[in-house]
Amino acid sequence: KAGVTQTPRYLIKTRGQQVTLSCSPISGHRSVSWYQQTPGQGLQFLFEYFSETQRNKGNFPGRFSGRQFSNSRSEMNVSTLELGDSALYLCASSLMEGRGTEAFFGQGTRLTVV
């Protein structure tokens, strides 16, 4: 069964632009979470979606947003990009919402803001 697919794998954007990243979960998984990884801050939780609804949000500014479609695919958007947004963005899918369900990670999208 196919794993979690993130596209694109690499992206270079200019400060001030906006970017949309995509995550296709494992077939049948309904929960998608997004994480940001930077050398300075490590891995940090961005948000979680389940059944097209945002269930939880981390401590990030409103420039970071996301959505989930009826097929469970999710997108995250970052507007007005800043240099500090350069990071590896990872998504993870789980079968269900709720604690105790294992998360499966994608390969990530490496975003560079110049």
Add this chain to the structure above:
Amino acid sequence: KNEVEQSPQNLTAQEGEFITINCSYSVGISALHWLQQHPGGGIVSLFMLSSGKKKHGRLIATINIQEKHSSLHITASHPRDSAVYICAVLSSGSARQLTFGSGTQLTVLP
């Protein structure tokens, strides 16, 4: 103080050695994950634990809920085990989000 502390930060071992990576956390949790990240970024979930011990091949993970501590052991280490190992906890509160340790960079020399 971070909610999740890992030690050591860096670990170099010779092939064949037994390796232990430790994780301590300060919050109540419903589950703890051990993750492996290779260069290039992709993360693989190795274990999800809520109690006791799990074993998969040469990897063993244990958790002590009372002491808020978990360990990841690698027996007969191999250069292909070289990676960053990350501990992450899922809090037992209403918020479902993973909080991550800073990771342990493991290098296994042939």
